[in-house]
Amino acid sequence: MTIKEKLTILADSAKYDASCSSSGSTRQNKGGLGSASINGICHSFSSDGRCISLLKILMTNCCIFDCKYCINRKSNQVQRAIFTPEEICELTINFYKRNYIEGLFLSSGIIKSPDYTMEKMIETIYLLRQKYHFNGYIHAKAIPGASEHLLKKLGTLVDRLSANIELPSDNGLKLLAPEKNTQKITGIMSYVKKNQSKTFTPAGQSTQMIIGASKEKDLEILKRSENLYQTFSLKRVFYSAYIPVNHDSLLPSLKTPPLKREHRLYQADWLLRYYNYKVEDLLSEQNPNFNVLLDPKADWAIRHLNEFPKEINRVSYYDLLKIPGIGPTSAKKIISSRRYFKIEFNDLKKMGISVKKAKYFILCNGKYFMNKEFFEASFITKNMILESTEKIDVQKKQLSLFYEE
Amino acid sequence: MxxxxxxxxxxxxxxxxxxxxxxxxxxxxxxxxxxxxxxxxxxxxxxxxxxxxxxxxxxxxxxxxxxxxxxxxxxxxxxxxxxxxxxxxxxxxxxxxxxxxxxxxxxxxxxxxxxxxxxxETHKWKGFLRFQEMENHFYYAEFEPINDILELLAPHFKTRFQRENWLIKDVKRKKYAFKNENQLFFLQEEDILKLELKQSLKEEECEDLWKTFFHTIAIKERTNKKCQQNFMPKRYWKYMIEMEKE
Known part of the structure; x- marks a missing residue:
């Protein structure tokens, strides 16, 4: 099998992993090749609009497990391939020197045993660091069930180590990935959390779950994320809209991947990490799924209109963040400017801050943008939906997907 | 008047x-x-x-x-x-x-x-710049930035590629950043005597592998070219070997 054929098989198998981030590490170049960049660098964007930052491949797509949702499950008749450590190193180095990539993202199917697979991965990455003197970014997937001493070894070689939780609930995992279990996965996470330092996975850990393959509601999914962030200090939880690759009576049959739902979950995830929101602010037992028409923050603001409108010349940074359409960048701009002058509505435009959503929720120097009697939930909801470009885009996208089938 | x-x-x-x-x-x-x-x-x-x-x-x-x-x-x-x-x-x-x-x-x-x-723009080019491997392990890149950023961009590649020697050309401004051993020089067209660079033997195969990877890694069910173009506007495509030119 040629390198090109192997690359086709092993990149194709790796493409469902959502993470491609190369941020969080400050690994320096000590006379060898490459360095990490703290903010990460995108080197290209594939035709699905996702960033390409790392050479994302599997070491092998051979696997002794039979997870229902996975294209590489044991019972599938697909072409199998395996890269040798040298082949992976050569590819990484050759791509890196031409500035195609920021580093390597190595994952693998499980061959022989979890320990054997991890040993092979360690051998590869060790070679890359020691023989090729590679100081670029490396993200490795830990294999559930591998021994702790291997985890330790791998963690000292890479920038980020991750284990995928795969499904939002333990029941989902039991049903669809019977050979994996939650304890094995969270075991890896707590080990990484305990040992994380400048020399052990400096860029921390992340995880991923598939959305829409099992029956969980948004509330349950987001609660799981919140719990993961709190318990294991994860850098990111990635959500991956389920794409049917196998036929199985246990799996739902979807025409299109639930991209809109994935999008809402990412928006809410951002609110948890950067905006001080809690899951119960956003969802409840009575209201367990996100509004399709409004983003989670706007939805929250309309349900809490009594906290608005907020005077942008006075309220705190965290109160500014509660205003729909205002993020950390805009909030910081407002804070640093208002010491020197009173901010009016047209100043916001001058400052490059979009008021499309924000205008309904703010006062500028005591003034509302229109007659105050329109400050009322149904009027604001209606107008925000009308002004939203988001909804139309998604319909178009789904339509065009539908016609391709 | x-x-x-x-x-x-x-x-x-x-x-x-x-x-x-x-x-x-x-x-x-x-x-x-x-x-x-x-x-x-x-x-x-x-x-x-x-x-x-x-x-x-x-x-x-x-x-x-x-x-x-x-x-x-x-x-x-x-x-x-x-x-x-x-x-x-x-x-x-x-x-x-x-x-x-x-x-x-x-x-x-x-x-x-x-x-x-x-x-x-400088940050984007850190990712979108493409080097070609020439003979004698020399690397060469051309690009056309809108702003005059060669001086801001070159130090990034100097720390990253310490063992490699390379040349980056700002095509429109006819300016060069040349890294040789430990030194970085900024040169004008007249300083470059005559460029006779030949691609290394491996270059074509490597470019082909990169194109293969680029096309394989996309998920067809999620195709969204508008999103791709928002992140990576067409003006960057000219020297990106993976992008098809119109």
């Missing part, structure tokens, strides 16, 4: 002295332009002054923060960048360093926007 005065300068240093002169003598310029960019017409007066006595004017006066901001904004190709810098410095005389936070001033916003544009 009244004649409009356009003040001419030759380099960044001279621009700063010229602005010092204008501010000291309370002259409001119609525009300020670089000598080689000026296109005279009937209604404009070109004025090129000797302002070397003002060379020291800003020394110790400008904080490093403000100076860096101005220097970065100056790298943009905006038609009125000199006027923006003039007005920022005029207000600087009045307000001091806090002028860069006074976003109710048009010139402040414009200056910050220009500097941001320069920084974000």
């Amino acid at each position: 009244k004649n409009e005065n356009i003040y001419i300068y030759e380099n960044f240093k001279e621009l700063l002295s010229l602005i010092a002169y204008l501010i000291t003598n309370q002259i409001k310029p119609y525009n300020i332009q670089k000598k080689e960019k000026v296109t005279p017409n009937l209604f404009t007066n070109l004025i090129h002054l000797d302002t070397h006595t003002y060379q020291q004017f800003w020394n110790k006066k400008l904080s490093l923060k403000v100076l860096t901001l101005i220097r970065d904004a100056y790298r943009s190709e905006d038609k009125y960048k000199e006027l923006v810098i003039y007005y920022v410095l005029l207000n600087y005389q009045k307000y001091g360093e806090k002028v860069i936070y006074m976003r109710n001033l048009k010139c402040t916003n414009k200056l910050l926007a220009l500097a941001k544009y320069v920084h974000s």
Whole structure:
């Protein structure tokens, strides 16, 4: 099998992993090749609009497990391939020197045993660091069930180590990935959390779950994320809209991947990490799924209109963040400017801050943008939906997907 | 019709002295332009002054923060960048360093926007630049940035590729960054004697592998070319070997 054929098989198998981030590490170049960049660098964007930052491949797509949702499950008749450590190193180095990539993202199917697979991965990455003197970014997937001493070894070689939780609930995992279990996965996470330092996975850990393959509601999914962030200090939880690759009576049959739902979950995830929101602010037992028409923050603001409108010349940074359409960048701009002058509505435009959503929720120097009697939930909801470009885009996208089938 | 005065300068240093002169003598310029960019017409007066006595004017006066901001904004190709810098410095005389936070001033916003544009373009090229491997393990890249950012970009590759020797060419400005052993040089067209670079034997195969990876990694069920183009506008595609040219 040629390198090109192997690359086709092993990149194709790796493409469902959502993470491609190369941020969080400050690994320096000590006379060898490459360095990490703290903010990460995108080197290209594939035709699905996702960033390409790392050479994302599997070491092998051979696997002794039979997870229902996975294209590489044991019972599938697909072409199998395996890269040798040298082949992976050569590819990484050759791509890196031409500035195609920021580093390597190595994952693998499980061959022989979890320990054997991890040993092979360690051998590869060790070679890359020691023989090729590679100081670029490396993200490795830990294999559930591998021994702790291997985890330790791998963690000292890479920038980020991750284990995928795969499904939002333990029941989902039991049903669809019977050979994996939650304890094995969270075991890896707590080990990484305990040992994380400048020399052990400096860029921390992340995880991923598939959305829409099992029956969980948004509330349950987001609660799981919140719990993961709190318990294991994860850098990111990635959500991956389920794409049917196998036929199985246990799996739902979807025409299109639930991209809109994935999008809402990412928006809410951002609110948890950067905006001080809690899951119960956003969802409840009575209201367990996100509004399709409004983003989670706007939805929250309309349900809490009594906290608005907020005077942008006075309220705190965290109160500014509660205003729909205002993020950390805009909030910081407002804070640093208002010491020197009173901010009016047209100043916001001058400052490059979009008021499309924000205008309904703010006062500028005591003034509302229109007659105050329109400050009322149904009027604001209606107008925000009308002004939203988001909804139309998604319909178009789904339509065009539908016609391709 | 009244004649409009356009003040001419030759380099960044001279621009700063010229602005010092204008501010000291309370002259409001119609525009300020670089000598080689000026296109005279009937209604404009070109004025090129000797302002070397003002060379020291800003020394110790400008904080490093403000100076860096101005220097970065100056790298943009905006038609009125000199006027923006003039007005920022005029207000600087009045307000001091806090002028860069006074976003109710048009010139402040414009200056910050220009500097941001320069920084974000530099960041994008850190990812989108493509080197080719030439014979003797030499690497070569061409690119066409909108802003004049070669000097900001090159140090990134100097730390990253320490063992490799390379040359980056800004095609439109005919400028080069040349890294040889531990040193980085910035060169003009006339400094480069004659470029005779031949691709290494491995180059074609490697480019083919990269294209294979690029196409394979996309999920067909999620195709979204508009999103792809938002993140990676077409003006970057010319030298990106994985993108199909129209």
